[in-house]
Amino acid sequence: MIQLFELADCDNFYASCEQVFQPQLRGKPTVVLSNNDGCVIARSAEAKVWGVSFGTPHFNIKNIPGFQKIQMKSANFTLYRDMSSRYMTTVSSHVPSIEIYSIDECFIDYNSVAHAQDNAKRLCETVHKWTGISICIGLGPTKTLAN
C-alpha cells in the first residue's frame, strides 16, 4: 500500500495573522518586524511583489520605492502562538493524525490515498473559514516530497 503524506503550510503566517484581525491590511503590502522592530520576518504576498526581502533591516525599508505604503507591524508572538494552536487543532479535528513540524506547518498522515486531493482542498477551505488563515497543502509519498 502506498502511504501518502501531506504537508499543510500556512501562507505568510505572521502577516496573515495580522490581516485576520486588521482587515484594513488586506491587499496591502504588510510586513512583520522582529523583536524591537529589528528586521523583516514575514511579508504578505503583496510585500513580496514590492521586493521586500526576508531579513531586510527596518532602516533599509525606506530605500524601497513607495515605502510609505508598506504597512509595518511589530511582532505579536502571543497572537501567532494562539493562531498556530487554533490551526493545528482545526487540522487535527478533520484528519486521522498530524505531526506538528513548526509553528505553521504540520504533516498529515492519511491512511488511504482515496480522494486525497478532494480532502486536501476541503481542508484548505475549512482552515480558512475557521481561522481566517490561508494554507497550502503538498502531497507526496514521503515527507520530503510532500514538503
Added chain:
Amino acid sequence: MFLFKKCMHIYQPSMGSRLSLPVFSSRVPAGFPSPADDFIDGVLDLNDLIEHPSATFILRVSGNSMTGSGIFDGDFLVVDRSLKARSGQIVVAVSDGDMLVKRLMRQKGQWWLIPDAPAHSEFQPISMGEGSEIWGVVKNVIRNLS
C-alpha cells in the same frame, strides 16, 4: 488578550479550566412571581457553550449601533467563525477594512448589514458588495451587570 487598536480587543477562549455550576429547573420570573420550585437540574460549565474552541474568538464591542438587539458598548461577543451565517443572524462582518457587528439580512437578492439602534437613527444599513465579507457569527453576548 491581543490589543490592536484602542477600541478593539480580541480575546482567546481558555478551555483548560472547569467550573460547573448548578442549573435550576424553574425559570426566574421577570414578571409575576410564581411559587418556587427550586429543583436543581444538573450542572452547567460555561465552557460547554463554546462548541468550536479553535474557531471561537471573544471580541469587545465599541459603539451603540446594535442596542436594539441587546448589544451595548463594552459588551463581550462570543464569535464562532465555523458557523455559516444565515439571514437574520447577528454577525461580525468586514466592510471597507473595518470590523462591524450588525444583523445580516437578505432582501431582494442583496445581502445587507442592518444596524439596530432605535435611538440613533444616524446608523444606516450597509449593502454587502466587493470588499465585504462575514468574519464570524455572534453566538453569545456577555455583559457585566454589577
